[in-house]
Amino acid sequence: MAPERQSYRAPRGIRDVLPEEIPLWEELEGTARRLARLGGYREIRPALLEETDLFTRSVGEVTDIVEKEMFTLRRGDSSYSLRPEGTAGIARAYLQAGYAKTAPVQRLFHIGPMFRYERPQKGRERMFTQFDVEALGSLDPRLDAEVIDLAASFFEALGLEGLEVRLGSMGDGEDRDRFRAAVREYVGDRLAEYSELSQERFERNVLRILDSKHPGDVELNRGAPRMLDHLSAENREHFEKVTELLGGLGRRVVVDATIVRGLDYYTRTVFEVHYPELGARSALCGGGRYDHLIRDLGGPDLGAVGFAIGFTPTLIALEQLGLTPRIQEIPPEVFLVCADEELSQRAFRLAHQLRSNGISCVYDTEGRGLKSQMKQAGRGGHPVALILGSDEAARGTVQLKDLTRKEQNEVPEDGLLEALQRVLGSAPQG
RNA sequence: GUGAGUGUAGCUCAGUCGGUUAGAGCGCCAGAUUGUGGAUCUGGAGGUCGAGGGUUCGAUUCCCUUCACUCACCCCA
Secondary structure (H helix, E strand, O other): OOOOOOOOOOOOOOOOOOHHHHHHHHHHHHHHHHHHHHOOOEEOOOOOEEEHHHHHHHOOOOOHHHHHOOOEEEEOOEEEEEOOOOHHHHHHHHHHOOHHHHOOOEEEEEEEEEEOOOOOEOOEOOEEEEEEEEEEOOOOHHHHHHHHHHHHHHHHHOOOOOOEEEEEEOOOOHHHHHHHHHHHHHHHHOHHHOOHHHHHHHHHOHHHHHHOOOHHHHHHHOOOOOHHHHOOHHHHHHHHHHHHHHHHOOOOEEEOOOOOOOOOOOEEEEEEEEOHHHHHHOEEEEEEEOOOHHHHOOOOOOOEEEEEEEHHHHHHHHHHOOOOOOOOOOOOOEEEEEOOHHHHHHHHHHHHHHHHOOOOEEEOOOOOOHHHHHHHHHHOOOOEEEEEOHHHHHHOEEEEEEOOOOEEEEEEHHHHHHHHHHHHHOOOOO
16 A cells, blocks of 8 residues: 655646636636637537547558657557547547538637657646637638637737738649659759758658758758649649638738648638737747548548647747736635634635635635635635624624725624625725 | 757756765745734755766766757748
8 A cells, every 4th residue: 555656746847727827727718719709610629539540541551640659549349549630530529410411611710738758848738728710611711810810810810910811722632742843853863962851751751851941951952843833723723712811801921832730621822810029939829721531531522621720839928928818726715714713614605605605715624713714815816805793693694795895894794785785886896 | 751959956057077964046935923914134945967878986977878949941821
């Protein structure tokens, strides 16, 4: 029974959100929900755990995420994984719910944790919360623009101004294959000059070489083929439409041919939202179109577009820019003070009564003295202290102290609720 | 997976050129004439100096190993 280890910690890369931090998280979640709903997006809460196969099919077998970053568990012959990203599960839920047949166009959003087995570092955790927005069932470029606009609006609502939307297109099908071949040829001709890392990527995922930040590679990439030059007429038109629509909203759009998403399911539109002031860590959001994912999961070939915003990078950005909302926890409205220990049962019952009437309250459980209880009431930030004393009890009254105004009145018990509501309703700090 | 840095009270950190009772601030608890708050003052509790091993008369201080955390690379939100 004697424990070998006297302390437990959360697993590596996983952190608790403590009560002190909840107001901040509620602010982020509330902002996300509010904006999503303004656009008619409905909240969905898909499974945290899926069959592993769902992710290998959708995200891609040779991606890092699937190859080495999934938390996977086996039960008998089945293999399940904690979701490493949100889109696959949402698309799966969409199909399972029958939306593809009953109401194909679905605007959906989700806020929740994702899991990736990675080495933690700043802005990267093994369990991280994402705001996911997905518009499924349509190819309309307005949805691309709408979704991008929503992502940018989220950051703006939190106080970030001067955002930059970087937009590119990965093409689709044939033009993408042609482009990939062109890149292979270009890079293959001078592979030895590329960095070791890029050489490794040559077989794995050529397109990522275009994304390299290695100075030598950047130089070599200057002459590389550009996806935007290889787009088919149809995809070109779609891309231009999205650009135009965003421009029409006054959004600053930078066409960035180097954007390459890491996940296999992306097609055509890809984008990132950047906050340039943040430098290297300026990407706050990534997303794009994934027009064949639904088909690949067994449904009809319907288009879809979406994005994911990580809460952790967002919080870091806000912190760096001094924009972290300073929101106080809201303490219970009443602290019940027992001047006499014999009244503790009455205090307990009174607490129940107040709560039944919608008034939040707490009381001391450590048998502390009056003074100490008053201290707790004051430091706890409760607007009101109710003091139960034996003299008052004999008179059928309690002392009601307004801690913000420092006013105290003796009130009869049968008028207590009204008196409390009056004081609380007119609380100056709101 | 690779590399670097750091590990001393709940938190933020001093400190010991190896020496015998390890410190501060904040926080916490208790008092300041006995039924009243956030200030002030006084006092108090709280640390196997991450863990294991080595060198030494002696290690929290030096060396090794290990674990954890942090940061960077990779990858990505």
